[in-house]
Structure formats: structure tokens, C-alpha cells
Amino acid sequence: xxxxxxxxxxxxxxxxxxxxxxxxxxxxxxxxxxxxxxxxxxxxxxxxxxxxxxxxxxxxxxxxxxxxxxxxxxxxxxxxxxxxxxxxxxxxxxxxxxxxxxxxxxxxxxxx
Amino acid sequence: xxxxxxxxxxxxxxxxxxxxxxxxxxxxxxxxxxxxxxxxxxxxxxxxxxxxxxxxxxxxxxxxxxxxxxxxxxxxxxxxxxxxxxxxxxxxxxxxxxxxxxxxxxxxxxxxxxxxxx
Numbered sequence: 363x364x365x366x367x368x369x370x371x372x373x374x375x376x377x378x379x380x381x382x383x384x385x386x387x388x389x390x391x392x393x394x395x396x397x398x399x400x401x402x403x404x405x406x407x408x409x410x411x412x413x414x415x416x417x418x419x420x421x422x423x424x425x426x427x428x429x430x431x432x433x434x435x436x437x438x439x440x441x442x443x444x445x446x447x448x449x450x451x452x453x454x455x456x457x458x459x460x461x462x463x464x465x466x467x468x469x470x471x472x473x474x
Numbered sequence: 475x476x477x478x479x480x481x482x483x484x485x486x487x488x489x490x491x492x493x494x495x496x497x498x499x500x501x502x503x504x505x506x507x508x509x510x511x512x513x514x515x516x517x518x519x520x521x522x523x524x525x526x527x528x529x530x531x532x533x534x535x536x537x538x539x540x541x542x543x544x545x546x547x548x549x550x551x552x553x554x555x556x557x558x559x560x561x562x563x564x565x566x567x568x569x570x571x572x573x574x575x576x577x578x579x580x581x582x583x584x585x586x587x588x589x590x591x592x
Contacts, residue, residue: 394579405478405564405583406517449516451581463533464509464517 366450366465373471380437382468384450387431393453395426395433400447400467409448410435437470445472476500478584480565486590487555495550495587497565505568506548507532507581508540510561517564523548555591563587 366386374380386395394413398406410417412424412433423436437444450465481496499506504525509517509532519532523542537559539551548567552559566581 396580398581403586405566405586406581407583408580411580453579463519467516 366452366463368448368450368465368468370466371469371471373473374440375473376441377439380440380444380470380472382435382437382448382470383432384435384465385432386450386452386463386465389430389452395424395430396451397422397424397433397435398449398451398464400449406449440470440472442472442474444470446470478565478567478582480563480584480587482587483585484588484590486592487552488592489556491555492551492553493555493589494552495563495565495589496547497549497584498547499565499567499582500546501567501569501582502545503567503569503582504545505570505579506542507566507568508538508548508550509564509566510534510559511564511586512561520550520563552589555589557591559589560591561589563589 366384368384394411396411397409399409400406410419410422410424412426414426417424425434447467447469449467478499507522508520510520511517518534520534520538521529521532521540523529526542526545529540541549564586565584568579568581570579
């Protein structure tokens with residue numbers, strides 16, 4: 363079963379733009395790509411979702427190339443409160459069973 | 475509107491003991507999920523329920539059973555706990571069933587249950 367892959371960690375300074383990429387080679391045709399944020403001792407929280415091209419909301423942008431085998435979460439002007447683990451989520455079909463596969467997660471540390 | 479609630483928040487078990495983790499959602503969602511998260515790791519899907527009365531295996535179902543009691547509640551049972559099941563367990567729910575094209579599969583997570591098996 364193919365898995366998603368992300369960089370393990372990233373450091374950034376306040377006010378910078380941060381881009382986190384997720385690879386998902388076996389994404390299902392109808393599946394969306396969703397990104398979550400997780401703070402210590404809390405459950406993940408939805409950030410953004412997309413199917414193709416570019417999606418933007420009040421907190422982030424999501425870039426998805428035409429082949430959909432990867433996606434990039436973009437956080438504009440990060441602050442200290444953006445320090446968290448970021449996960450991408452896609453679905454995969456394995457032997458007829460649908461499975462959600464979380465990425466390994468990227469630990470983002472925002473420095474003052 | 476409490477969202478997704480889980481009980482208990484923390485539990486210590488001895489090897490071989492059994493217990494049931496409870497999860498409830500008040501958002502009238504169709505689908506519910508159980509994940510485990512080991513220290514420093516990502517979430518792994520244990521079981522999910524696309525709708526009331528149906529359940530399906532996820533990535534790591536061995537050692538667990540689930541029950542979709544009604545639309546609101548989805549429980550996870552450990553029949554004979556093992557130290558390898560020490561983890562944080564998260565329940566989640568979503569409006570749409572898994573695999574449905576429509577962008578409605580945003581999952582809402584509960585606060586988690588910390589389980590320690592000695």
C-alpha cells in the first residue's frame with residue numbers, strides 16, 4: 363500500500379511564507395486532498411481541501427499539479443502560533459477497500 | 475454543539491484486560507472513524523463506519539473491534555489489551571462517506587483518549 367510522504371520537519375521565521383509538499387502517488391481518481399494541523403495533546407484540525415489546481419481560504423493556499431501526485435500547502439506570513447504538525451490526507455483503494463492514509467506529518471517550528 | 479466527544483480521556487490497563495472507548499458526535503454526520511497515534515508518529519486508521527450499521531477495516535484493525543451503535547455513536551473495543559496498543563486514540567466524523575466525490579469529507583476530530591497498557 364503506497365503511502366504519502368512529507369518532509370519530517372521545517373523551521374521558519376515569523377512573517378515568512380512556508381510551503382510544505384506532500385507526495386501521494388496512488389491517489390484515487392475521485393479523492394480530494396485535505397490538510398490538517400495538529401497541536402500537542404489535541405486532535406487534528408482541518409485547514410484546507412482541494413481536488414486540482416489552486417484553492418485558497420483565509421488561512422492557507424493549496425497547490426495541486428495536473429497529475430495530482432503531489433500537493434503543496436502554503437502558509438503566508440507564519441506566526442509563532444503556527445508551530446504545529448501538518449498532515450496531508452488522501453484516500454487510497456486497496457483490494458476494493460477504501461482507506462484513508464495520513465502522511466507522516468511535517469513538524470513546523472516558527473522562530474521569532 | 476459539542477462536536478466530537480470521547481470518553482475516557484485517560485485509561486491505564488493491564489495486559490489482557492478489556493475496555494471500550496466511546497465516541498459520540500452531534501453534527502448528524504454519516505461517517506465515523508477511529509485512529510491511533512503513537513508517540514511522534516502520524517495517525518493510522520483502525521476502523522471506519524460509512525453509515526449506521528456498517529463498518530470497514532482501516533490500516534491497522536488487528537486487536538480491535540468496533541460497533542456503530544447508532545448514527546451518533548461509534549465505539550472501539552479492545553478485547554485483550556497488549557502493551558503494543560499503548561497509544562492515543564482519536565475518533566473523528568465526517569458528513570460524506572469515504573470515497574464520495576464532492577469535497578465533503580472533512581473530518582472533525584475529538585480530543586483523544588490516552589491509553590497505557592502495562
